[in-house]
Amino acid sequence: MAKIDRYILAQLLVQFGFAGLVLVLLFWINRAVRLFDQIIASGETALVFLEFSAMILPGVIVFVLPIAAFTASVTVINRLNVESELVVAQVTGFGPFRLARPVWAFGVLAALFMLVLTHVLVPMSQLRFAERQAEISENVTARFLTEGSFVHPAEGITLYIREITTEGELLDLFLSDEREIETGGVQATYTAQKALILNTEDGPRLLMFEGLAQILSPDGRLTTTGFDEFTYDVSELLTGPVIGNRTLRQLYTPEMLTPTPALLKETGETALALRAEAHFRNAQAFYVIVAALTGYSMLIVSGFSRFGMWRQVVISIGVVASFQTLDNTMLDMARRSEFGVMLVYLASAIGLLFNVVVMWMATRASPLALRKRRREARLLAREVAS
Known part of the structure; x- marks a missing residue:
């Protein structure tokens, strides 16, 4: 040049x-x-x-x-x-x-x-x-799991855990889901003696053992169901993306x-x-x-x-x-x-x-x-x- x-x-x-x-x-x-x-x-x-x-x-x-x-x-x-x-x-x-x-x-x-x-x-x-x-x-425990206090990881969700063990077990869990009430849906409440967080291909899941599910319908009817094992999707509780398509x-x-x-x-x-x-x-x-x-x-x-x-x-x-x-x-x-x-x-x-x-x-x-x-x-x- x-x-x-x-x-x-x-x-x-x-x-x-x-x-x-x-x-x-x-x-x-x-x-x-x-x-x-x-x-x-x-x-x-x-x-x-x-x-x-x-x-x-x-x-x-x-x-x-x-x-x-x-x-x-x-x-x-x-x-x-x-x-x-x-x-x-x-x-x-x-x-x-x-x-x-x-x-x-x-x-x-x-x-x-x-x-x-x-x-x-x-x-x-x-x-x-x-x-x-x-x-x-996906690090749910670090995000919103706090033992001994009520937390609200998302609007309409209330979560309580009495104790989190060193092995990651959640003892005496209480979970209330009121997100569908405003749209005329049901209110769900879950209690369990023990629960675990599992990371799956579809996102984190809450696996509860020996608990009770209470479903309150809009007409005031309450349905209770005992369970030995129940899986709840907690990926929606996260504010950030968990996993998805590119x-x-x-x-x-x-x-x-x-x-x-x-x-x-x-x-x-x-x-x-x-x-x-x-x-x-x-x-x-x-x-x-x-x-x-x-x-x-x-x-x-x-x-x-x-x-x-x-x-x-x-x-x-x-x-x-x-x-x-x-x-x-x-x-x-x-x-x-x-x-x-x-x-x-x-x-x-x-x-x-x-x-x-x-x-x-x-x-x-x-x-x-x-x-x-x-x-x-x-x-x-x-x-x-x-």
Whole structure:
């Protein structure tokens, strides 16, 4: 790369890192506050909070990466304009397409980073995040089992345990379930001499021995049943997810491109929708290039201005937002259309074509505008010499 290319690329990378850091911190703090409340309410330590915070970072970075690329491009080009470096480069023969070379390189680097995030890091972190949530949620004893006092692990649930032995046995248990009363259902009360918590594939279960079940119907009829052994589902008492099907963000791209019947049943999605989501991960990387080029082309076409380019910056923000809206719309159409999987790339293709046209327009500047730029460059050179 030429020296000016390396110079502009270095400026872009520095601004990209700074803008990305600021945006990630803003969005991460927003999510971390809610996560902190959940972790503390679960009785976990600060180390668990830090672990969970690290797991949500890839998802946050994916969201802010196009914004950071656009911000870096606009900031660098505007500064080059204000400091007249852009004018000097143009009057020495560097056209809009030539000056766009480091912007292209920057966009490609950011797009490669986005591909690694969407195809590897985000599914890996999201899957691990769900697994750790399930591990914490299944630790029922640490979550809401307290001996010698009445606790309310969920609305409408009252639980009392006289003693919890070192072997994990729950002695003299009382459980009242009033969740169905408001909907006209029954009120259930269970008592047992002993109980155990079992972790099953479907979540934690409460296994009670030698007890009594009392069911009070809405009409006031009380039914009592003695039992030697009774199983009660306690997974619904947990505030966090216990175990469940994977979401789209937790799936790796190869299995989405060739979904099996088991995967379709697990996600509840169609094969077309899964393939569209897989291709959309590639489209997100192309959109990063579009965002970087838009920040460059919309400013370069306006030419040199001593008063800054804030109007062009505002317009470029609107253009990028329009491309993002089109991107999301095409994804929705691709999920439903039998032959529309490639629609997810339409917004990026239009964006690239748009930027090429804008840069071509910048090369078609009138002779008067060119003479004005040369005159301003000579004046600038004289000011520097004096």
